Amino acid sequence: MDIRQLEAFVYTAKYQSFSLAAQKLYLSQPTVSSHICNLEKELHTQLLQRTTKALSMTPAGRRLYSYAAEILDLRHKAILELTSQQEATLHIGVSSVPSLHLLPELLAAYHAQAPEVRFRTSCSDSLDVIRRVSEGGCDIGLADTKTAAPGCGFLPVTxxxxxxxxxxxxxxxxxxxxxxxxxxxxxxxxxxxxxxxxxxxxxxxxxxxxxxxxxxxxxxxxxxxxxxxxxxxxxxxxxxxxxxxxxxxxxxxxxxxxxxxxxxxxxRRLYIVYPSARRMSEQTRRFLDFMKEYYQTGQRQA
Incomplete structure (x- = not known):
């Protein structure tokens, strides 16, 4: 059992599609299928129930999924905390309204408190911001809607x-x-x-x-x-x-x-989108704590 096999299994189960999992992992569909097949052989059990119309997890697959997702989350957190370049840079996804209305003053205020931190921001629509935070492509996000995205929390700010x-x-x-x-x-x-x-x-x-x-x-x-x-x-x-x-x-x-x-x-409300605690780096946690205090003290009003 290795990380690539677990990634293939988790992404396939999450998206209920071999092709979508391959797309997200930048692999070919046969490679994803091979990883899952080898994982099933190693564990001597079927993890996914495949039919012509649907894809679902077996009971064994559901048990493995919770462990595998946690392993991948811990791996992601370890990379963030141990890679100095990423630790010093906050990757922030932001939708168009918060990009114009919230982000500039927020970054200026945090820079005054933590001048050593570097920022990398990317603007897209709200659902893409939420997706990227959910999948680990951004450390934190600002969006003008919320969804039931896995591994994400939403904090209304203004x-x-x-x-x-x-x-x-x-x-x-x-x-x-x-x-x-x-x-x-x-x-x-x-x-x-x-x-x-x-x-x-x-x-x-x-x-x-x-x-x-x-x-x-x-x-x-x-x-x-x-x-x-x-x-x-x-x-x-x-x-x-x-x-x-x-x-x-x-x-x-x-x-x-x-x-x-x-x-x-x-x-309507504007939201901070943040990852689950087990995936959150210490740098992201400090920024989230700063934002909570920043908006609670009324320094920024809509």
Whole structure:
């Protein structure tokens, strides 16, 4: 039994797919199958039940999975703690809203306290941030949604209001005179965030509450970059539902008009995404403790 065999087994069981496990491990599918076959031979028991339609763990497989997952977690933690370069660098995954709204001030505050720490940040959608923390690709994350991701915890840190943003033109300024302009605004050309965006998920929730579906909107673009989407709105392409924090400066400078959604349900939460205790390095633990104190003391408000 070796680490490669355990990785192949855990990833295959986790994703219920040999091909997905191979993709995540950067191996060929036959190699993954071979690792699991050799592991079953060594243990003299079947670990995975294979059929043409499904893949599941046997009772023996479920018992091994808990041990194997813990071994891999401990291995990951040992690498982080014993490799000086990684120990000195925090890998932070962040979605677009926290990237603009939380991250710069947070990093500046932590740098003032721990100037020896180096940071490496990567921006993607919320679900990708959560996935990377879950799989060990990032030490910690900031996201605008939460899921039931294995091995992850979520700590709400601040609130974020969603608004409908529109170009500041005479046509859209007329909507400001209406008592309830939202339904009419939603008939305008609409720019939408990508599928894995937390903002996209909240937009769909808002539409359901309005008794509308996405098919009823005139969606002219789906964009994965929030800054580009905002720029398109300022140029008059259409409207979108976005975080107030990301568009406030454009509104104050007169480039955008903001229309509140009018429901407290759209004061959503932003979250710290952190790995389970057994996978967390001491460096990550110190940063997490700092963030907890930072937001509890009210140094940063939404």
């Amino acid at each position: 609130s974020d209001e969603l608004v409908l943003a529109a170009p500041n033109t005479p046509h859209f300024r007329e909507y400001q005179q209406q008592k309830e302009p939202l339904r009419a605004l939603l008939r305008e050309p609409f720019l939408l965030r990508e599928d894995n965006s937390g903002t996209k998920q909240e937009t769909l929730y808002f539409l359901r509450n309005m008794g509308l579906s996405l098919d009823e909107l005139n969606v002219i673009a789906v964009m994965d970059d929030a800054a580009s989407l905002i720029r398109c709105i300022t140029l008059g392409m259409g409207v979108s539902i976005l975080s107030r924090a990301t568009v406030q400066n454009d509104a104050q400078s007169g480039r955008l008009l903001l229309f509140p959604l009018g429901q407290s349900a759209f004061l």
